[in-house]
Amino acid sequence: MNKNQLYRRIPKVDSLLKEERIRTRIRSCGKEPVMKAIHEETDELRAFIEDHEEDEEAVDTRISEMIPHIEERVEKDTQMNMRPVINGTGTILHTNLGRAPLNRHQAARMADMMTGYSNLEYDLDSGKRGERYAHFEQLLKEITGAQAAMAVNNNAAAVLLVLSSLSEGGEVIVSRGELVEIGGKFRIPDVLEQSGAVLKEVGTTNKTHPEDYENAIGEHTKAILKVHTSNYSIVGFTESVGTAKLSEIAKAHDLPLIEDLGSGVFVDLSKYGLTYEPTVQDVLKEGADIVCFSGDKLLGGPQAGIILGKEAYIARMKKNPLTRALRIDKYTAGALEMVLKEYRSEPEAVEHIPVLRMITQPYETVAKEAEDLCGRLKEKDLQAEIETQESEAQIGGGSLPLERIRSRAVAIKPKEKSVSALEEAMRRLPVPIIPRVAKDQILLDARTIFPGQHALLADELKSLIGGEFQG
DSSP: OOHHHHHTTSOOHHHHHHSHHHHHHHHHHOHHHHHHHHHHHHHHHHHHHHHHTTOHHHHHHHHHTHHHHHHHHHHHHHSOSSOOOEEOSSBTTOGGGTSSOOOHHHHHHHHHHHTSOOOTTEETTTTEEOOTTHHHHHHHHHHHOOSEEEEESSHHHHHHHHHHHHHTTSEEEEEGGGOOBOSTTOBHHHHHHHHTOEEEEESOSSBOOHHHHHHHOOTTEEEEEEEOOTTOOOOSSOBOOOHHHHHHHHHHTTOOEEEEEETOOSSOGGGGTSOOOOOHHHHHHTTOSEEEEESSSTTOSSSOEEEEEOHHHHHHHHHSTHHHHHBOOHHHHHHHHHHHHHTTSHHHHHHHSHHHHHHHOOHHHHHHHHHHHHHHHHHTTOSEEEEEEEEEEBOBTTBSTTOOEEEEEEEEEESSSOHHHHHHHHHTSSSOEEOEEETTEEEEEGGGSOGGGHHHHHHHHHHHHOSOOOO
């Protein structure tokens, strides 16, 4: 058939705009994205006819699909690119999935605060300009015993600001075993160089002794930097110098001891069966003058670089011009305050901060949640074999790299789809489900899936692999 005749079968824009499904999209999304989708679909149809003018049946089929294709285009065009996802990976601090989530109560309070104005930098008592750190500085001092505190937009920024304020133009002593890469190819030597300080390496990759630091101190030394290797572990023939001993050396030479804790934790996790991770409080008690760490790792808060320590040093940082470039916004300040309030009581923090709850949750509780999820999926008569099985969760986010937490997962073996096809389809759901794939199965680790997501997860998988399974 002549392709011009086939072109004439394409519905006109006016007739499409009269279709009830198209009118519904206009009411919900506006006319502009709908018109854009119509024009794109029409152009694609013309190209299809150009390639298939001899196949009249295929062209008619393609034209019959025009309205659902337009709806899909509008849906994709108007959908937020950043969306909530269901984390079934078993990695609690999953960097690619946003690390630490806030709880719903905190998020609701944030929404109330962020949809209007706030006293971000306004002192309600004096009626004068205030400081954005004031909303959480007292809490940090109370929880950790530090003299002063502030926060910037992440921990790399915190290290940069600390070194720029205290060590610019001078040497900073660091053990070779602590010259870490902190993710995204950002390395401690690079941050040091950017700050204007000069790196002075001491010791070896696996062993550094107190005398290595002592021998390296000279007239150009401005600080000693200790970096906690939170994202990897060196085992075997190793030795490093602890905070208490480094504090003695630093004080003897009137130097500040800076400790980059990386993950940062306020709760002794060894009480919950995990490997001991130095707490911020312990490091300060052992003599560190400045401690910095991430807000969205083991603390369980928003992305931030938190800096604690001696008041005189913090005051210098607050006056540093870099501070304005690295400062946190109102969302971070508000979220930090809410999360830190939970730490006034450790039981409250463990119960209400999602990261701590997932880390410390007993295996028996996780197993019950896995059974609940498994039961909901079986009720949907999915075309898949479904069972629960043992799993190992991990903390992630460069925290406690060797730690594995006993967990329980729901294993799904699809009958008619390949595992790779199902995994891809799960990523394309309205609320994407991110699983772990192992042994030709989809694994959904119950430790990182919130119980309130079980019903939604089951409904979404029904849309992908629904139908009665004949086992």
